[in-house]
Every structure is written in structure tokens, then in C-alpha cells.
Amino acid sequence: MSYDILVCGDFYVGPHAGGRLDAVVANKEYALLFGELYEDLKASNLSIVNLEGPVVSSGNPSPKTGPVISMKPLVMEALLDANINLVTLANNHIMDFGIEGFKETLTRLDESNLNFVGAGLSKTAKRKPFITEIKSKKIAIINVCEHEWISDSNSESGANGVDVIENFYQIQALRSTTDFIIVIYHGGNEYHPLPTPDMKKIFRFFVDAGASAVIGHHTHTFSGYEKYHDCPIFYSLGNFIFDSNKKSKGENWNTGVAIGLNVINDQLDFQIIPFLQNDKEIGIKKLKAQALQDFEVKLKKYNEIINDDQKLQEEYNRFAGKMGLQYLAFINPYEGKLSSLFKKGILPSVYSKKKILLLLNLIRCESHKYLLEHILKEKIKKH
Structure with a gap:
């Protein structure tokens, strides 16, 4: 056609x-x-x-x-x-x-x-x-x-x-x-x-x-x-x-x-x-x-x-729940097999509640997010 x-x-x-x-x-x-x-x-x-x-x-x-x-x-x-x-x-x-x-x-x-x-x-x-x-x-x-x-x-x-x-x-x-x-x-x-x-x-x-x-x-x-x-x-x-x-x-x-x-x-x-x-x-x-x-x-x-905004949010919440361990593994300092052990619950998170609150604030607040992005970009240039 x-x-x-x-x-x-x-x-x-x-x-x-x-x-x-x-x-x-x-x-x-x-x-x-x-x-x-x-x-x-x-x-x-x-x-x-x-x-x-x-x-x-x-x-x-x-x-x-x-x-x-x-x-x-x-x-x-x-x-x-x-x-x-x-x-x-x-x-x-x-x-x-x-x-x-x-x-x-x-x-x-x-x-x-x-x-x-x-x-x-x-x-x-x-x-x-x-x-x-x-x-x-x-x-x-x-x-x-x-x-x-x-x-x-x-x-x-x-x-x-x-x-x-x-x-x-x-x-x-x-x-x-x-x-x-x-x-x-x-x-x-x-x-x-x-x-x-x-x-x-x-x-x-x-x-x-x-x-x-x-x-x-x-x-x-x-x-x-x-x-x-x-x-x-x-x-x-x-x-x-x-x-x-x-x-x-x-x-x-x-x-x-x-x-x-x-x-x-x-x-x-x-x-x-x-x-x-x-x-x-x-x-x-x-x-x-x-x-x-x-x-x-x-x-x-x-x-x-x-x-339906409520249903869409509920489905997103379910999806986020399934992806939780994967994303927590991203920010924890584990790689390879150690990352797999973390996702299985064998290794603990290295972050305290206070540290998690800090990370959340850094990515949620626009000014902190932009500053963090700039700093990390400059860091990459030096590697």
C-alpha cells in the first residue's frame, strides 16, 4: 500500500x-x-x-x-x-x-x-x-x-x-x-x-x-x-x-x-x-x-x-520494582561476579540511608545534577 x-x-x-x-x-x-x-x-x-x-x-x-x-x-x-x-x-x-x-x-x-x-x-x-x-x-x-x-x-x-x-x-x-x-x-x-x-x-x-x-x-x-x-x-x-x-x-x-x-x-x-x-x-x-x-x-x-494517569504510574512503579536491584548494582562499587552476588542479596549495599538520600538529592536537584554532570565530564577527560 x-x-x-x-x-x-x-x-x-x-x-x-x-x-x-x-x-x-x-x-x-x-x-x-x-x-x-x-x-x-x-x-x-x-x-x-x-x-x-x-x-x-x-x-x-x-x-x-x-x-x-x-x-x-x-x-x-x-x-x-x-x-x-x-x-x-x-x-x-x-x-x-x-x-x-x-x-x-x-x-x-x-x-x-x-x-x-x-x-x-x-x-x-x-x-x-x-x-x-x-x-x-x-x-x-x-x-x-x-x-x-x-x-x-x-x-x-x-x-x-x-x-x-x-x-x-x-x-x-x-x-x-x-x-x-x-x-x-x-x-x-x-x-x-x-x-x-x-x-x-x-x-x-x-x-x-x-x-x-x-x-x-x-x-x-x-x-x-x-x-x-x-x-x-x-x-x-x-x-x-x-x-x-x-x-x-x-x-x-x-x-x-x-x-x-x-x-x-x-x-x-x-x-x-x-x-x-x-x-x-x-x-x-x-x-x-x-x-x-x-x-x-x-x-x-x-x-x-x-x-489513565494513575494506572500508568502504578505500572511504572511495578516496573521500577523489578529493576530495583539492577539499578542499585549500578551505583554500588561491585563489578562482574561481585555484582551478580549483590543482586542475589549475598553482598550488602555499601551505602547508608543518609548516603542514599544524598545521592537522590544530587540527581533530583537541577543545580546539583548539572554540577555533578560537569565534574564527571571533566574527570573523564583526564582518564
Whole structure:
């Protein structure tokens, strides 16, 4: 089917995910890779995916915690073949190979004539929106992300971190020069199928500022959606193409959604396209029959929770309870096997109640938080 705009979630092809798709790309089996969304992508005026990592031929991984991922240059041809003509770069992996890997990615995008938004080599460049025209309507795409490993430590290069004040003024300015503004936001808690209560406030605030639609990804699980002031807000699309050979990735890892948007007069009409990606078989299959019914039951449940602030907070409290030991392990000075022993309750926390109150105050109070961030940044430079 043809859409004016087709927005998809995280795209990653590489060894970190198990490696099944590397051979598919190398063999140029693009119809297999994109499966039942292949023709939809090719038929749409503007097809958008999140490029979840740098595209490099070689290089040095960045010093960071968590996975460090990259993709081979061959993926560019796959994206172009499927008519993907805009990639979002504001995400937590685009700087995984440092400033050199980031520069190589930008160069390869430029050489491929593949548009990008959400990152750059200066503050001005990374905040620049992508603007296009469809059906005589001017459309702006703004791409932001949460501040997780998004910049080079010694420069202003990197991804466009969310700043609700600057984002407000940018949206306000674009209202007078464009017809539609779409904000694409990369953030949220991984594997949690609901927005945080603060995310709900931020996404709605973008609409209050003048956004026509807000679309989220990053969590590796699809979430619910709502219409706020008659504008659609999709809290997470889940994965688009992101293979995995690990069973611990969460129940929704392989189920994603694409959003088809159509310009109808002065409104953006939308269609939700749920699919299964790279489960037992390689490729994308649109959900049908019982699988579609199961998805709709989940989606309805998520929507009901999102629309009730109390239920949303209760679900977040439950999620935080499950993640408690993991996060306490982050701040305790245990690593490796010792960290595992702490999470099992064998080793105690080294922090007293008074120390925990101090840490809470440092991250909760804006002035303390900014000062602590500055001090730690300077400390990293000396290592």
C-alpha cells in the first residue's frame, strides 16, 4: 500500500544481533530482508527508519558501558533499494565508534544521497529539521533522543539530545513556515511497553507547542498510542529490523509496528501496521488472523493504561520494582561476579540511608545534577 509517509522503528543489521541478516544483505536479497513491508516502503513518498548505529568499514569502539554496535557499508544499498529516503540518527548508538565513526557514517549517507536528521558535527547541524513537501504541504521532521551516549566527549558533535525548552521554540518557529511538524523521539525504558509518566507529559507538550504527531522508538517493544488535541502520539514502534538470537530480549522484541501517515487536507490520517520481524524466519510478516487479534488485545490494554494517569504510574512503579536491584548494582562499587552476588542479596549495599538520600538529592536537584554532570565530564577527560 502507498502512504505519504511511512515511519518505522530501529534498524540494525550486524553481528551483535546474531548475524543472520549480514548474509542476506551481502547477497542483496532485499525483498527477503524487508519482507511484506518491502512494497509499502518502495511505494511511499517518504520512508523513515531509525539507523541504530554507525555505518563503518572499521574503527575503534567508544569507551562506554553496554553494547557497542555498528553496521557494514553494504546496508546503505539495502536502505536505498527499499526507498528508505530518510534516516533518524538521534539515538544512543550512533556514537558507538566515536567521532571518526560518526564522520564516516555522515560521509556515507551524503555519498548515497540518503537524507538524515537528528545528528551533526555542530549544535546547529544536529538540531536542523528535515523539511520536505508532499501534496503541496510543507512537512518538517524533528528528531531528538534522550541523553544516553549521544555525543563525543570532547566536542559538540553527536546526536540531538532532547531539550524541551529549545524544542518548544523550534516547533513554534516552524509553525509559521510549515504545515505539519512530526517529532520523532528516541527514548524510554528498554523492554517496558509503556511510556514513563514524564514521557507522556513531554510528548503531549510537543503537541501543545504545535507538533502534528509525535512518534517514539528505542524500547525494543511496541507501546500504545493516543490522540491528544486530535494529534496522534505513538509512544514506541518497537523494532523494525533487529535480529536477535537471545531469548531474554523480551516478549515483544520481534513484534513491531510501522505508522503510515497520509496528508488529508489539514490533517494527518494514520494507519498502524503491526508485523513480526525475524522470528523463526528471516524477514517481516504483517500480522494476520490470531496473531493480529493477540496484538490488538495488547494494544488496547496499553492504550487504556496510557489514558489513565494513575494506572500508568502504578505500572511504572511495578516496573521500577523489578529493576530495583539492577539499578542499585549500578551505583554500588561491585563489578562482574561481585555484582551478580549483590543482586542475589549475598553482598550488602555499601551505602547508608543518609548516603542514599544524598545521592537522590544530587540527581533530583537541577543545580546539583548539572554540577555533578560537569565534574564527571571533566574527570573523564583526564582518564
